[in-house]
Amino acid sequence: MNIINKISRSSNTNDKNHIYFLRDCVMQSMTLAELDRQATSIAWHLKNIGLNPGDHIGILTKNSIEWVLLDLASIKLGTIISGFEVGRYDPIHVVQRYDLKLLLCDQPDLKIPKIISPETVRKWAENVDDKKIKDIDIYDEYQLSDVVAIKFTSGSTGEPKGLGASVGSINDSIMAVQEMFQHRDTDNILIFLPLSLLQQRYWVYSALVYGHNVTIATLDSIFFIVHAVMPTVIMGVPAFFDSVKRQLEILSKNSNQSLVERCNAIQSLLGGHIRYLWTGSAPCNRATLDYFNDAGIPLFEGYGMNETCIVSKNYPGAHRIGSVGKVLPNKTVRFDDKGILIVGSRNPVNTRYSWSLPEDNERMFLQTGEVFTGDLGYLDEDNYLYIIGRSDDVIALNNGRKVHVSAIEERFKSYADIHECVIYGAGKPFLTALISPADNTVDKELIHNYVKMVNDMLPEENRIKGLVVAQEKFSIENNLLTSQFKPKRKEIYAYFLANIEEIYGK
Numbered sequence: 279m280n281i282i283n284k285i286s287r288s289s290n291t292n293d294k295n296h297i298y299f300l301r302d303c304v305m306q307s308m309t310l311a312e313l314d315r316q317a318t319s320i321a322w323h324l325k326n327i328g329l330n331p332g333d334h335i336g337i338l339t340k341n342s343i344e345w346v347l348l349d350l351a352s353i354k355l356g357t358i359i360s361g362f363e364v365g366r367y368d369p370i371h372v373v374q375r376y377d378l379k380l381l382l383c384d385q386p387d388l389k390i391p392k393i394i395s396p397e398t399v400r401k402w403a404e405n406v407d408d409k410k411i412k413d414i415d416i417y418d419e420y421q422l423s424d425v426v427a428i429k430f431t432s433g434s435t436g437e438p439k440g441l442g443a444s445v446g447s448i449n450d451s452i453m454a455v456q457e458m459f460q461h462r463d464t465d466n467i468l469i470f471l472p473l474s475l476l477q478q479r480y481w482v483y484s485a486l487v488y489g490h491n492v493t494i495a496t497l498d499s500i501f502f503i504v505h506a507v508m509p510t511v512i513m514g515v516p517a518f519f520d521s522v523k524r525q526l527e528i529l530s531k532n533s534n535q536s537l538v539e540r541c542n543a544i545q546s547l548l549g550g551h552i553r554y555l556w557t558g559s560a561p562c563n564r565a566t567l568d569y570f571n572d573a574g575i576p577l578f579e580g581y582g583m584n585e586t587c588i589v590s591k592n593y594p595g596a597h598r599i600g601s602v603g604k605v606l607p608n609k610t611v612r613f614d615d616k617g618i619l620i621v622g623s624r625n626p627v628n629t630r631y632s633w634s635l636p637e638d639n640e641r642m643f644l645q646t647g648e649v650f651t652g653d654l655g656y657l658d659e660d661n662y663l664y665i666i667g668r669s670d671d672v673i674a675l676n677n678g679r680k681v682h683v684s685a686i687e688e689r690f691k692s693y694a695d696i697h698e699c700v701i702y703g704a705g706k707p708f709l710t711a712l713i714s715p716a717d718n719t720v721d722k723e724l725i726h727n728y729v730k731m732v733n734d735m736l737p738e739e740n741r742i743k744g745l746v747v748a749q750e751k752f753s754i755e756n757n758l759l760t761s762q763f764k765p766k767r768k769e770i771y772a773y774f775l776a777n778i779e780e781i782y783g784k
């Protein structure tokens with residue numbers, strides 16, 4: 279089945295299942311059939327203003343129903359959508375740099391016709407002329423190698439690189455997930471990570487093809503929305519589930535809370551109908567995994583990258599806590615002589631970046647068509663994949679000793695008062711921990727005492743001898759976390775430069 283062609287054909291008549299969303303601070307919904315109809319109307323308007331298959335369209339807004347509608351309209355027209363992370367791009371630069379024919383932006387420059395507002399998309403969607411959209415020339419001849427969307431990297435190592443996503447890679451990921459989890463018409467998958475991350479949109483596509491509900495949210499609206507829509511599935515990064523755990527532990531005044539009571543508390547906070555939770559994009563610490571799984575609410579961890587999409591997944595009937603699951607049938611994995619994971623795909627996401635340096639492509643995409651992940655890992659005897667850290671997370675001290683710091687960082691992050699930990703020390707005589715507190719009211723002396731306690735259990739070269747506790751929590755807003763809540767090491771090192779120089783001496 280070609281999922282993209284199926285979505286494009288404007289034949290969805292599903293009036294049973296819905297997409298839920300906030301608009302003007304009011305919870306709203308529409309049937310999947312109406313979603314399809316409004317997307318087709320937008321496609322007609324795009325065609326009417328001169329857009330054609332192969333043209334590039336950009337979206338620079340927070341998650342919204344307009345985001346989804348324009349994305350689906352683009353599929354129907356055969357144009358290519360590029361999603362941009364809000365707050366990191368200038369609209370005018372984006373239009374010029376990436377040769378966009380149109381850009382959806384929250385704050386459009388009315389002097390530039392190529393930049394439109396969500397209100398314009400809403401008018402196009404609601405101004406439906408059934409006779410006109412019936413005659414629209416729908417593009418439904420996608421081949422598996424065709425690019426349907428472009429994802430931009432975080433840019434933490436230079437200018438963002440564009441990665442075109444092939445139809446075949448999208449098909450493989452969505453069909454594999456459906457086979458594992460069997461989403462059905464009673465399911466409601468809640469998405470709150472930015473839609474610019476590409477994979478988040480796959481669950482909208484899944485709803486249209488397999489017939490289940492889907493909810494579009496933002497991080498700041500999630501705890502309001504869950505009680506309105508009662509999702510059965512929530513997909514989030516580990517930092518989100520860490521915060522849920524921390525919040526529930528604060529609310530629970532009973533240190534001897536039973537697992538049944540914990541289950542009820544989790545369900546109450548997340549809407550009451552959770553079937554399972556899904557996490558990935560960064561390692562999830564064991565304490566958080568155990569917190570949910572021991573309470574009978576599965577938190578399934580998986581592994582993937584922009585360049586590979588989903589590689590492995592834990593799922594019902596095949597769940598080993600601590601692993602990132604079994605490798606999908608459309609993927610292959612092997613390890614080089616340093617233990618670094620290399621991934622192959624039946625249908626690759628792509629074999630090159632756009633808007634990048636030649637060495638970027640050479641470093642990531644091998645001549646075999648495989649992807650060099652940079653992650654260290656192994657397969658156990660039952661073919662469960664384990665990721666033990668990044669190859670570049672190994673710090674060499676000035677005495678030649680090498681320390682794999684990700685395991686130490688995860689150990690500190692498991693402490694309730696610590697939100698994030700980044701370790702510094704390459705070429706230095708000892709390690710320094712740069713710590714983000716769980717909140718601004720945390721007693722920093724408790725963090726110092728915890729570090730001392732952990733040090734006593736570590737070998738000499740792994741001990742933390744320099745410590746900085748930030749005045750404020752690392753966040754996307756202060757540019758110390760990516761949109762997937764991963765620490766930006768280079769920015770964090772720069773942020774703490776004065777502290778680092780004081781610890782080691784200039």
